[in-house]
Amino acid sequence: MIFSRIIKIFLIALLIFIASSTVAQEKDNHSTFINTIYKTTLAKGATYELLRELCEKYPKRLSGSDGAAGAIEWTKKLMQEYEFDRVFLQDVMVPHWERGEKEVATIHYGDGKIDLSVLALGRSIATPSNGISAEVVEVKSHDEVTELGRENIEGKIVFYNRPFSQEFVNTFRGYVATVNQRSSGPSQAARFGAVAVVIRSVSTGDDDHPHTGTLSYANDAPQIPAAALGVHSAEKLSTLLQKNPKLELFLKFNCQNLPDAQSYNVVGEIKGSTNPDKIIMVGGHLDAWDTGHGAHDDGAGIMHSISALRTMQVLGYKPKNTLRVVMFINEENGLRGGKKYAELAVQNKENHIIAIESDAGGFTPRAFGIKGADSSLTKLQSWLTYFPDNTISALKKGYGGADINPLNKADGTPTVGFIPDSQRYFDVHHSPADVFATVNRRELELGTASLAAFIYLVDQFGL
Ligand SMILES: [Zn+2]
The missing domain is CATH 3.40.630.10 (Zn peptidases)
Incomplete structure (x- = not known):
């Protein structure tokens, strides 16, 4: 009786041992292959x-x-x-959207002018063929556009200058927190009569490469031309605007939606x-x-x-x-x-x-x-x-x-x-x-x- 119980226990132990070593072997095989x-x-x-x-x-x-x-x-x-x-x-x-000729963004102040680093946003319409020139309103958000209202926006170029949200370890979170100035910023500005939009590039970099990307025109707003400025160019524009709020920005691009x-x-x-x-x-x-x-x-x-x-x-x-x-x-x-x-x-x-x-x-x-x-x-x-x-x-x-x-x-x-x-x-x-x-x-x-x-x-x- 005792003897058969010992055998039973031994057999169960053996089975457990075989099963666990098979699992270990399989895990080893997977690890080896990987x-x-x-x-x-x-x-x-x-x-x-x-x-x-x-x-x-x-x-x-x-x-x-x-x-x-x-x-x-x-x-x-x-x-x-x-x-x-x-x-x-x-x-x-x-x-099928084509960028066309190299875009131009130039600040005019007094006798001076400064060329900025610029790329039209994807899907943007062109400026008039001889370009567009207007005063600039700098904002940080859609809400600020709403607060400023038509009396401050109409006939102007809206400049979204919100920096990339750098506080996140995962930069995709910063991107998501910043990208609406590119995607829906143009239509938001157009609702209040803006004639064009420029944005500070949605970029973590400290340089002057403009970063394009698609915009999305809303159905309830006129379509206006929109472009991204390099980060350094955006900072330059902002600094000059503080000195001279009346300066004019000239934009010219001939991209088209085919x-x-x-x-x-x-x-x-x-x-x-x-x-x-x-x-x-x-x-x-x-x-x-x-x-x-x-x-x-x-x-x-x-x-x-x-x-x-x-x-x-x-x-x-x-x-x-x-x-x-x-x-x-x-x-x-x-x-x-x-x-x-x-x-x-x-x-x-x-x-x-x-x-x-x-x-x-x-x-x-x-x-x-x-x-x-x-x-x-x-x-x-x-x-x-x-x-x-x-x-x-x-x-x-x-x-x-x-x-x-x-x-x-x-x-x-x-x-x-x-x-x-x-x-x-x-x-x-x-x-x-x-x-x-x-x-x-x-x-x-x-x-x-x-x-x-x-x-x-x-x-x-x-x-
Ligand atoms: Zn991608």
């Missing part, structure tokens, strides 16, 4: 050279432009050369071996402002995404689920690519396990942020130990991304945003400084490795 992803990417990753090629060949990729069309063809061909299982385009009609143009999202897939109908999607946006190279915004994101799949392919990994990379068009001035993707996903009854976006630059990986169920968040957090030190240090609630948000809204797909270090992103974002030379090879490749590792974990464990 380490291999990081080592291979750091030593032999192609992300950096691909981004260099994109930036050299197609630096200006605004929707509807030749640069965008060239980049679409180039990324499609690249994935075909990699022999991804399926590469295809999705038709998207996109807004009819919508035919364009495309570019999609590539590696088919799943067990669940080919279940999709793990990763992407970024292929369009970029026409000022620098769009190296961080968002050349880095599309090269991360293609390279993450390429890494899995090079390592001979056979995914259970279909891995899909999407290069969205028109994130910057319309979001038509993201909307079209969601529409087609619903129409084709596609089943996305998750959609991941890299659209925050090519800097050192810090975190992933998920918009999804609490249970998915708990699962994600259990994966933290798989990531090497000094890479992903948080898996937390988050936003996802602009291009994948429509999919989340349409069918509830959980979305995940890749979160790199944000300290330098808004120094270059939407400006002529967003060039390849500001990208660090190792930081960029670490992003690819982190995305590949994350995709691997979703493929192995689901959400």
